[in-house]
Amino acid sequence: xxxxxxxxxxxxxxxxxxxxxxxxxxKLLDAVRVHDRLVDSRY
Amino acid sequence: MPSASxxxxxxxxxxxxxxxxxxxxxxxxxxRIAFDCGEPALNDYLQKxxxxxxxxxxxxxxxxxxxxxxxxxLGFFTLSFLEVDSSEIxxxxxxxxPNTHLPAAKLGRLAIDKRCQGNNYGRLLLxxxxxxxxxxxRNAAGVVGMFVDAKSPSVAAFYRKFGFIPLEDNPRSLMxxxxxxxxxxxxxKTGQGxxx
Numbered sequence: 001x002x003x004x005x006x007x008x009x010x011x012x013x014x015x016x017x018x019x020x021x022x023x024x025x026x027k028l029l030d031a032v033r034v035h036d037r038l039v040d041s042r043y
Numbered sequence: 044m045p046s047a048s049x050x051x052x053x054x055x056x057x058x059x060x061x062x063x064x065x066x067x068x069x070x071x072x073x074x075r076i077a078f079d080c081g082e083p084a085l086n087d088y089l090q091k092x093x094x095x096x097x098x099x100x101x102x103x104x105x106x107x108x109x110x111x112x113x114x115x116x117l118g119f120f121t122l123s124f125l126e127v128d129s130s131e132i133x134x135x136x137x138x139x140x141p142n143t144h145l146p147a148a149k150l151g152r153l154a155i156d157k158r159c160q161g162n163n164y165g166r167l168l169l170x171x172x173x174x175x176x177x178x179x180x181r182n183a184a185g186v187v188g189m190f191v192d193a194k195s196p197s198v199a200a201f202y203r204k205f206g207f208i209p210l211e212d213n214p215r216s217l218m219x220x221x222x223x224x225x226x227x228x229x230x231x232k233t234g235q236g237x238x239x
Contacts, residue, residue: 011131021222025206035170042066
């Protein structure tokens with residue numbers, strides 16, 4: 001399995017992001033609405 | 044003329060068929076050879092490797108097709124798991140995490156056929172990938188987030204636009220933390236539209 005190796009700076013960023021995750025932005029939420037309108041997701 | 048499902052009009056109580064379908068690659072149903080995104084490595088992956096990776100459990104490939112032309116692949120993405128090496132994680136976080144590797148999802152490839160580029164299909168594939176990861180987190184297996192490797196600065200900019208966070212020392216590697224993924228698809232929304 002592929003492994004991501006983080007530098008110490010990126011490990012700090014990674015943990016900060018996990019601890020304080022950002023809210024989804026408007027662009028992403030808008031894209032979700034378009035997806036819901038146009039796309040059938042199937043397995 | 045656009046259909047009702049693309050104009051957003053619908054009759055209450057009646058589910059309109061959606062124009063686009065994203066489904067797991069099926070070599071018998073999908074024409075991989077005709078696909079051309081303009082990037083030979085991505086074309087080759089879809090045509091020569093994707094099915095093998097699917098069969099061996101290395102990566103799943105999902106393809107975008109039109110409902111009225113379901114053999115013709117308009118775009119695809121791949122999802123797999125990866126490990127985040129936690130050895131550099133600052134000690135103050137040590138108690139919260141296992142001292143080995145952390146599981147994550149990887150959006151490995153995302154490509155749109157040249158004939159469809161400019162139609163914003165890339166964002167539909169991206170949303171679909173995030174939804175599938177959210178669904179997995181809720182129903183199957185935990186991951187700390189989703190990683191993507193951008194092939195170029197412009198591709199990295201595409202992911203940043205949707206909230207992916209670039210690593211500082213490797214800005215073409217970007218991540219979306221699992222809480223953000225779950226916030227995109229609140230409880231009960233992850234399975235919306237997903238049918239077998």
